[in-house]
Ligand SMILES: Nc1ncnc2c1ncn2[C@@H]1O[C@H](COP(=O)(O)OP(=O)(O)OP(=O)(O)O)[C@@H](O)[C@H]1O
């Protein structure tokens with residue numbers, strides 16, 4: 166299932182605050198694909214994310230280096246600029262895919278240069294692909310549009326089902342792999358609950374067949 170969020174920023178400082186909120190939901194293995202024109206604010210947003218991850222080194226645009234690595238935060242950050250890359254083959258040649266296994270967060274500017282990149286990367290369920298589109302809506306105003314595939318925050322499973330608790334009629338979502346469950350619309354490690362605890366809190370037996378399962382999300 167796709168999750169969408171929209172933010173409006175009226176200054177670089179507000180963009181940094183938005184970055185902090187985004188960063189709080191990030192984890193190792195996430196891939197941020199930016200889209201947006203020159204001066205949209207991709208590097209500014211990345212600076213804010215880096216700060217929230219506890220990175221104290223100055224974050225600069227990787228335009229000439231292709232990638233800047235920041236290993237010293239809570240989660241390592243790999244900041245790419247794909248401005249000069251225009252195909253998936255080139256991306257492979259410069260070693261982008263090697264970074265997928267390094268347990269960090271990848272943040273890539275100019276991802277729109279590589280057609281189909283999001284779909285290609287999303288095939289691998291061990292990574293979340295988060296698309297962040299930044300549009301200039303005024304001199305200092307920016308629309309920041311975030312979308313990403315939801316996966317289970319407990320086990321990273323992608324087989325998520327809608328279900329109804331038969332006895333109460335409550336609508337929930339469950340992860341088929343680890344049986345974490347949550348109520349819509351947003352899933353975070355904080356609101357995901359263990360199936361057994363949840364059912365017992367409702368005075369119900371923790372049996373799977375107490376749920377009416379519906380379609381995959
Ligand atoms: N609300 C805002 N959020 C972010 N940046 C803003 C905002 N208002 C003005 N700016 C300015 O816009 C510029 C954004 O530059 P930044 O380097 O982050 O863009 P970029 O998208 O990374 O561009 P490039 O494609 O050239 O790398 C900065 O000069 C920043 O001060």
Ligand SMILES: [Mg+2]
Pocket residue numbers: 207208209226274
């Ligand atoms: Mg930039």
